[in-house]
Amino acid sequence: MPPTRDNPPTNGRPTIREIAALAGVSTATVSRVVNRSGYVSQETRRAVERVVREHGYSANRSARGLSGGRTGLIGVTVPRIYPAYFSVIIAGVTEALYEQDMRIVLCPTLHEHDREVSLLERLMHGTTDGALLVLPEESSRELSALMDHGFRFVVVDPRKRMESPVPTVSAASSSGAAQATAHLLELGHRRIAAITGPRGWLATDERLRGYQASLAAAGVLPDPRLVIESNFEIDGGLAAATELLSRAERPTAIFAFNDQLALGAMQAARGLGLRVPDDVSIVGFDDTAEAQIVTPRLTTVRQPLAEIGRMSVSLLTRLLDGQRVEALHVELETTLILRDSTAVAG
Amino acid sequence: MPPTRDNPPTNGRPTIREIAALAGVSTATVSRVVNRSGYVSQETRRAVERVVREHGYSANRSARGLSGGRTGLIGVTVPRIYPAYFSVIIAGVTEALYEQDMRIVLCPTLHEHDREVSLLERLMHGTTDGALLVLPEESSRELSALMDHGFRFVVVDPRKRMESPVPTVSAASSSGAAQATAHLLELGHRRIAAITGPRGWLATDERLRGYQASLAAAGVLPDPRLVIESNFEIDGGLAAATELLSRAERPTAIFAFNDQLALGAMQAARGLGLRVPDDVSIVGFDDTAEAQIVTPRLTTVRQPLAEIGRMSVSLLTRLLDGQRVEALHVELETTLILRDSTAVAG
């Protein structure tokens, strides 16, 4: 039977008024108890809590949202859901939000700028309290404008460098890349190629910086022909590595700027009859689940993806509570994970 | 410019009242226009639509929700987010919902029954219009009770067989398993082991049925010792396959009931120095992204996961529109995908 208005009292869950009546207090008191705000005596609190528990009361989110309070909903925009890179971040986010009894409204943008903009507009008023933007398409300027409009959000893994007022969470790309490159150098490699993401992306530029820094520190002259720009996807890695490994003087190691690219590079090596790591060493970046299931298992730089998700929630909730957020740009540590795709230069 | 009090009317987005005033009509008329309900003349409609467009109006979801209308939010509970199996379903769901201007409220249950129940309770009243339950913990009886309570939901990939009134969407497990087994039989295999999921799960039982049916059709006596119960995870597959392949008379082929198990089985084979597919053929189930990146690429049964997501949205929206849903139990087709992990029995 669909609930109707002729079906007045118990047509679903209890309302705050019913709970108040049952507990013999006013609705305001119930509200104070469940929101832990204002003064309530021990006695009253306990009495109300008992009734709340017994009747399984929890506030109607729409009503709460309307009434100027919070909706308890956080918007999350991501380019896509299923490369593990994104899903692990999302998992971290939902986990952290769950603890605060908040929920996540998930919006994949499919890399479409328009879709993202309209989504943001919609999300930010009346639906959600704030948002997490993973790898957003928007320029720093557009995002600043949104902030000025009163939107509250945190940028996760910014695509471009953000101006100061926009809070961001990311991983120490440059340091991770430096570690990876140093590892290859220690193994005796000198012709170390890099398969990068799109130029101009922060992740690409930072990793490039780390790569070049390590090379320089070891006194190895960087060779621009060993750096190939790609797209962070398997196909791109396959194409780039095929090109690299077909050269007369081929690199003895490849540093792929994410695991997808590294997977493509491994396929390329296999396609050319080269053994990993005997003929060519390969290092990835991200440490997604794939890194452990391929053969050989991939040496890669771990980004604490779930932690990135949790940290951005923490930043956002502080932002929403009106606290001044000090650390606007949080950068989490990266670690090199040694597995089986790297070996001493042959 | 941040909204201030000196900036009274438009300190955010327009309300229906402002739009109504601008268009010279009542709020009721604006509501009728944007919801396409009731009678509105051509002229009025166009006038209102113009104002709506110019001011970028869209209804506040909380208010709409409160007022007895729809919130435009659909809850989705999943055990976890990141095995690709789930994320691809979620992707299909969001895609389908986006087209209807609806959003998804994502709730991972982490396989905790309690968490799931409380989540459902919360979700279903006041927050969302309905829900999609992926692989829910609840018994058919519990779910029936929820339906009687007026909750609207669709079960995706039911864990147990559901009683009739609960709508479900799943893939043709039994037929897929039959195809996989038949394929191995055609290759000359006779000792075909099965690594299953937990007994009692629909997916396990159905796949077992298909496996046994194909064996029977080929006149091969089923050997209960070749069937090992596991947990649908890599570790389980590793353990089960290690056991199977260490036997004196080891199976020449393994049918793993999902890709994770198959991945584990491949690791087991490698660990024992056996080559896939030369020494042992392996077939998986699901066709998640991993199947294509391992070496050798995994022969597996494809489930149309994104389509499962889209289909369940379609069922749910019909349910929400109050339409009588005819096909309560939808089963989508599965296809065997031949890759490199199977070969003629040696």
Add this chain to the structure above:
DNA sequence: AAACGGTAGGTTAGCGTTTACAGATCGTTC
């Protein structure tokens, strides 16, 4: 003893929609 600040809890006005309900106009039918 007046004044005060801290604590406790009730009253009530919205929040932005949707939707009964009612009123108005018009063309048709009896």
Add this chain to the structure above:
DNA sequence: GAACGATCTGTAAACGCTAACCTACCGTTT
């Protein structure tokens, strides 16, 4: 020409909650 149904539009009452505002009762301080 009255009655009627169809079409169009406005009025106003919810929806369930929060928070501002009040009142009232302490125990201290001046």
